[in-house]
Every structure is written in C-alpha cells, then in structure tokens.
Amino acid sequence: MIRVVFLGKLADIAGTDADGFALPDDEINWDGLLALLGPQLAEAVRAETVKLALNGTLLPDKAALIARAGDEIALLPPVSGG
Amino acid sequence: MAMRDVRLLTEPFNPGTLIGPFTQANPGLGGVCTFVGEVRSGEGVEALELSHYEPLTLPGMHALADRAIARFDLMGLLMVHRVGMMRPGEPIVCVSAASRHRRDAIGAVDFTMDHLKSAAWFWKREKRADGWHWIEPRPQDHADRERWGN
Incomplete structure (x- = not known):
C-alpha cells in the first residue's frame, strides 16, 4: 500500500484528505500513480502548479517519482498562504 | 544566537498571552514589534479553514525563521500560526520580533x-452564504514577497 494525501482543492476532487492504494508492482512511477488516481484526479494533478512530496520531501520533478510500499505521497496545489 | 518560538496551533489563542512571556524571555531588548492577523469580519465570510501538511508546513516555518534571523539582527523571533476552523475576529497568525534596535524587529516581522x-x-x-471557496494568493501577496529579493 501507498498513502496519498490530497491538499487544498485536490481533497474536494478526491472526496477525501487521504487514501491508501494497493500497488500493482513493487514500485510505482508517476504514470502508475496517475493510473491509480483515475482520470479526474490525474488531470488535476498533472497541472504544472501541483507539486509532489514523497515522505515529506518535495520532489524537484514529480514525473521522476518512484514510490514503494509504505511511502507517503502528498499532492500539493498552489498554496493560499497564511 | 536568537531564541525562537515557532508553533502551529489547532485551537484559538490569545496573542497577548504569548507576547508577555516572549518579551520577558529577551531581557535587554531595545524594541519588540508584533503583528497579529485576524479573520476579517463584515465581508460575508462566515468561517475560514486553514489546512496544512505537517511534514512541510512546520519545517517550512522554521526555515523562514532561519532566514529572518540570518537577515536581521534579532534577539528573539516568535511565529505562531493557526490551522483548522476559525471565525471572524479570531487570530490567525502572530509574529513578534525582539531586537536591540527597532529597524531589525520591524523589518523581521514585515519580512516574515x-x-x-x-x-x-x-x-x-x-x-460564504453560498458555500466554501478556496482562496488563491493575490498578485499583491507575491509582489510583497518580491520586495525582499526572492
């Protein structure tokens, strides 16, 4: 399983703040994640302004994602600021 | 080495109860500058909800405190931010800086x-009356940050 956390308006689209997904293989890449998320979320998170953190660390390039069982992925739309 | 107090709070807070102890923790200071941001009332907003991502949000606030402390000559920096549901009139954020000279305290709060x-x-x-709306930063917010050169 991997845990995917949805922030901001992505949580509205997902209908939840976080969800667990069973992995089809030992590891998953960006395209694999998009397939797990389904078309509506995949389209939303493809936007250039959406950033990705793997286990609490921001990835410079989300398309370079490689995640394994037990990892947490956070999908981060543009911040609203404090 | 400036002292720092950086916190995320999930419950309402009274900024006054933070500023007194913060000031006392910095004996010999020349000035304290404090900013308190509250949920505006009277614009049709019934509630404000702030969400965060624990692994990034608090470390990000600490990184910002590092930069403020490196940039200004501070004795202490307090940075307290609410998350969760807030009503108009409730404090969202409190930033306070103590320094030997006023410009460092005022500048550090403005920068932060x-x-x-x-x-x-x-x-x-x-x-609002018609439901929940996500807030995007205003162009002015970005322009304000760019004043500092990054």
Missing part, C-alpha cells in the same frame, strides 16, 4: 509576514 502570506504551506478556504 510577506513570506508567510505567499509561500508558506497553507491552504485556505472560506465559507
């Missing part, structure tokens, strides 16, 4: 607020 407003890991939505 400009960065919190546009670059901190918070997502904000407000509830």
Whole structure:
C-alpha cells in the first residue's frame, strides 16, 4: 500500500484528505500513480502548479517519482498562504 | 544566537498571552514589534479553514525563521500560526520580533509576514452564504514577497 494525501482543492476532487492504494508492482512511477488516481484526479494533478512530496520531501520533478510500499505521497496545489 | 518560538496551533489563542512571556524571555531588548492577523469580519465570510501538511508546513516555518534571523539582527523571533476552523475576529497568525534596535524587529516581522502570506504551506478556504471557496494568493501577496529579493 501507498498513502496519498490530497491538499487544498485536490481533497474536494478526491472526496477525501487521504487514501491508501494497493500497488500493482513493487514500485510505482508517476504514470502508475496517475493510473491509480483515475482520470479526474490525474488531470488535476498533472497541472504544472501541483507539486509532489514523497515522505515529506518535495520532489524537484514529480514525473521522476518512484514510490514503494509504505511511502507517503502528498499532492500539493498552489498554496493560499497564511 | 536568537531564541525562537515557532508553533502551529489547532485551537484559538490569545496573542497577548504569548507576547508577555516572549518579551520577558529577551531581557535587554531595545524594541519588540508584533503583528497579529485576524479573520476579517463584515465581508460575508462566515468561517475560514486553514489546512496544512505537517511534514512541510512546520519545517517550512522554521526555515523562514532561519532566514529572518540570518537577515536581521534579532534577539528573539516568535511565529505562531493557526490551522483548522476559525471565525471572524479570531487570530490567525502572530509574529513578534525582539531586537536591540527597532529597524531589525520591524523589518523581521514585515519580512516574515510577506513570506508567510505567499509561500508558506497553507491552504485556505472560506465559507460564504453560498458555500466554501478556496482562496488563491493575490498578485499583491507575491509582489510583497518580491520586495525582499526572492
């Protein structure tokens, strides 16, 4: 399983703040994640302004994602600021 | 080495109860500058909800405190931010800086607020009569941050 956390308006689209997904293989890449998320979320998170953190660390390039069982992925739309 | 107090709070807070102890913790200071941001009332906003991502938000606030402390000659920096559901009139943020000379305290608070407003890991939505609306940063928020050169 991997845990995917949805922030901001992505949580509205997902209908939840976080969800667990069973992995089809030992590891998953960006395209694999998009397939797990389904078309509506995949389209939303493809936007250039959406950033990705793997286990609490921001990835410079989300398309370079490689995640394994037990990892947490956070999908981060543009911040609203404090 | 400046002392720091950086916190995320999930419950309402009274800024006054933070400022007194913060000031006393910095004996010999020349000045304290404090900014308190509250949920505006009278614009049809019934509630404001701030969400955050724990692994990024608090470390991001600490990184911002590092930069403020490196940039200004401070004795202490307090940075307290609410998350969760808030009503109009409730404090959202309190930033206070203590320094030997006033410009460092005033500058550090201005710098910290400009960065919190546009670059901190918070997502904000407000509830109006017709439901919830996500808030995007205003162009002015980005312009305010760019004044500092990054």
